[in-house]
Amino acid sequence: MLQRQVVRKILIGSIAAILSGCSSMGVDPWDRDLLAKPEMAINSSPLDQAVDDHIYFSKEASSGGRSFAGGGCGCN
Amino acid sequence: MKQSLLYKLILVLLTISFGSNLAAETSSQFNLEEYEGKVVYLDFWASWCVPCQKSFPWMNKIQKEYGTDKLVIIAVNLDKKRLLADNFLAEYPADFKIFYDPTGKLAKRYQIKGMPSSIIFDQSGTPVSAHTGFFKEKIQLYEQEIESLLAKERNK
Amino acid sequence: MQLINQSKTDQKIKPNKKYIAEKLALAATGLLGGSVYAQETEAEWDFSASILTYAETDRVSAAEIIIVGDKDYSDTSKFSFKVILDSLTGASANGAIEQNTPQTFTRPSGKDNFVTNANSTPLDDTFKDTRGQINLAWTDSLMEDTRYTIGTNLSKEFDYHSISFSGEIARDFNQKNSTLSAGLSFGSDQYNPHGKIPVAFSSMVIDEGQFASQNEFNTAFNATRGDSSDTITTAELLLGWTQIVNRRMLMQFNYGFADSSGYLTDPFKVLSVVDNNGITQDLVYENRPDSRTQYTVFGLVKYHLDESIFDISYRYLTDDWDIQSHTINTHWRFFINETNFLEPHYRFYQQSAAEFYQPFISQAGTIPNYASADYRVGDMTAYTIGVKYGFQMFGDRAEVRLEYYKQTPNEANQPVGIENLNGLELYPKVDAIIFQVNYFL
Numbered sequence: 001m002l003q004r005q006v007v008r009k010i011l012i013g014s015i016a017a018i019l020s021g022c023s024s025m026g027v028d029p030w031d032r033d034l035l036a037k038p039e040m041a042i043n044s045s046p047l048d049q050a051v052d053d054h055i056y057f058s059k060e061a062s063s064g065g066r067s068f069a070g071g072g073c074g075c076n
Numbered sequence: 077m078k079q080s081l082l083y084k085l086i087l088v089l090l091t092i093s094f095g096s097n098l099a100a101e102t103s104s105q106f107n108l109e110e111y112e113g114k115v116v117y118l119d120f121w122a123s124w125c126v127p128c129q130k131s132f133p134w135m136n137k138i139q140k141e142y143g144t145d146k147l148v149i150i151a152v153n154l155d156k157k158r159l160l161a162d163n164f165l166a167e168y169p170a171d172f173k174i175f176y177d178p179t180g181k182l183a184k185r186y187q188i189k190g191m192p193s194s195i196i197f198d199q200s201g202t203p204v205s206a207h208t209g210f211f212k213e214k215i216q217l218y219e220q221e222i223e224s225l226l227a228k229e230r231n232k
Numbered sequence: 233m234q235l236i237n238q239s240k241t242d243q244k245i246k247p248n249k250k251y252i253a254e255k256l257a258l259a260a261t262g263l264l265g266g267s268v269y270a271q272e273t274e275a276e277w278d279f280s281a282s283i284l285t286y287a288e289t290d291r292v293s294a295a296e297i298i299i300v301g302d303k304d305y306s307d308t309s310k311f312s313f314k315v316i317l318d319s320l321t322g323a324s325a326n327g328a329i330e331q332n333t334p335q336t337f338t339r340p341s342g343k344d345n346f347v348t349n350a351n352s353t354p355l356d357d358t359f360k361d362t363r364g365q366i367n368l369a370w371t372d373s374l375m376e377d378t379r380y381t382i383g384t385n386l387s388k389e390f391d392y393h394s395i396s397f398s399g400e401i402a403r404d405f406n407q408k409n410s411t412l413s414a415g416l417s418f419g420s421d422q423y424n425p426h427g428k429i430p431v432a433f434s435s436m437v438i439d440e441g442q443f444a445s446q447n448e449f450n451t452a453f454n455a456t457r458g459d460s461s462d463t464i465t466t467a468e469l470l471l472g473w474t475q476i477v478n479r480r481m482l483m484q485f486n487y488g489f490a491d492s493s494g495y496l497t498d499p500f501k502v503l504s505v506v507d508n509n510g511i512t513q514d515l516v517y518e519n520r521p522d523s524r525t526q527y528t529v530f531g532l533v534k535y536h537l538d539e540s541i542f543d544i545s546y547r548y549l550t551d552d553w554d555i556q557s558h559t560i561n562t563h564w565r566f567f568i569n570e571t572n573f574l575e576p577h578y579r580f581y582q583q584s585a586a587e588f589y590q591p592f593i594s595q596a597g598t599i600p601n602y603a604s605a606d607y608r609v610g611d612m613t614a615y616t617i618g619v620k621y622g623f624q625m626f627g628d629r630a631e632v633r634l635e636y637y638k639q640t641p642n643e644a645n646q647p648v649g650i651e652n653l654n655g656l657e658l659y660p661k662v663d664a665i666i667f668q669v670n671y672f673l
Binding site: 003004006007010011023025026027028029031032033034035037039040042046047048050051054055056059060061062064065066067069070071074076 | 314410470474482529532612
Binding site: 127189190211212213 | 307308407408
């Protein structure tokens, strides 16, 4: 299917981007003051997320798609 | 006219030299040689680093246990705003030296790999071990490293 | 797709109230001769709770309560649970189209029927249901820079229950500036509808006085009923990459794959079979394929400005039912002071219809293999606009959220049917208000 090809291309493109440019992106460990804030976490509003997922799963035909690892203060 | 311009120029030059002195104070003020003969535990922390809430009470404990004539704990703060560090210290008081490094010069010099970080120097100023992170389960290890350096000195 | 969340509550600095309580406890132990050593205090539970009300105009209303708790067990491990209770009342469109005359429908149990007024969308209000759900998760470190989470989810309502297991592994690179994660989830659901599973495309038996006795009605009704229960199994894979761009900016990309198989039909939905004049001649139970494979790509950017945090995300979904959807979600949190914030929210959603979606069946044509008039698999555009306010209540963090959700069918994309139906509302709209209160202990 054409759409699957589009999705595959996005996937391959993303992996290529990770492998090529990303060792240069980022901050020093002591520069994570803003990223350490709970509001900057990927899942900063887990209660809202749970509510929204439930509502939109019941009212629409799409669900899911997101994960929650990474970011934060990078401590320990 | 020319006089006021000259005064302005002198003022600017003075400010630059004075300002750069202030900036230089952070890293140049830190001198390991001051602590020759003592074991130095150099800790890098920030108000937003949650494990530091556990490391401070422990550092208080060992500073008290060994006394400042044998062991010097220096905690380098990496907050960009002094107020954040002050708030943390109000909640988790420190009975050891605090050093302020808001621009991260010292952290860069010692190539800190994560937060928090600690480096243990022996009595001659040579770094003997470095730890990234603070783990309650590793406290025994940290204490053993300090103890073994102090024991070497005692047995001389 | 619902992999177990790794909430970042371990990044919170404990509020003053708890600190004072700890200190008092320590002082007390000191008096009793115990060791006065702050480090020895055991980690406590962090709780948060949410109450939600959801109300559609003239349709479904729901109330929900969520309680979340987590506790650190060691430097690296954490246990968390989530309990959800929700209650649904009101009526939902059953798939039949409206007519110029009142219509009678038999309830799914076969024991009763209801009447819909002329010129109004047929709504079935049989769904008064309460659901309970519990979610447990355990996170720990596997080795340096590597964490895993395992979790289970159980959900039960009157005629439906579901169990799933998930596992996720995450690894940091480049001084924790990059994180790659992979998650797998497996689920099994069972449907036990009251009145059994209807036979696909069988005609709804309606008692309009044509049956000599209740027994005769029952016989006719039971002929349209199949198994008493059926199952659905799901498998999901989610790959993620989170990247810190600079001191203010974070981004995430996810790729997801989900496969469901089993009874994916909605046993309560029907299609109207209409003649050339647009008059309903028959009502048949819908039928959907017994498998569905979905692919999603998701991207998120979060940016910390001076006094606010902005985020925007996009999700694209495509599946083998020919559904494609786009979701754009954005929030902007403005910090008013140390404890208060205001966060406007906007969500845009657009979906294209499943290939088997049709608003009705024409009597002149043949009954296809699969058909559903459920507006939820139709062409639609929806938007949500809302605002959240954060403040302090009794010294603890609290939030209130008010949102408006509007879903509109994309009528331009609908198949052109029978002329006489043009004056009638064939495609139900949804309008809802969401009000939620969150409290953090």
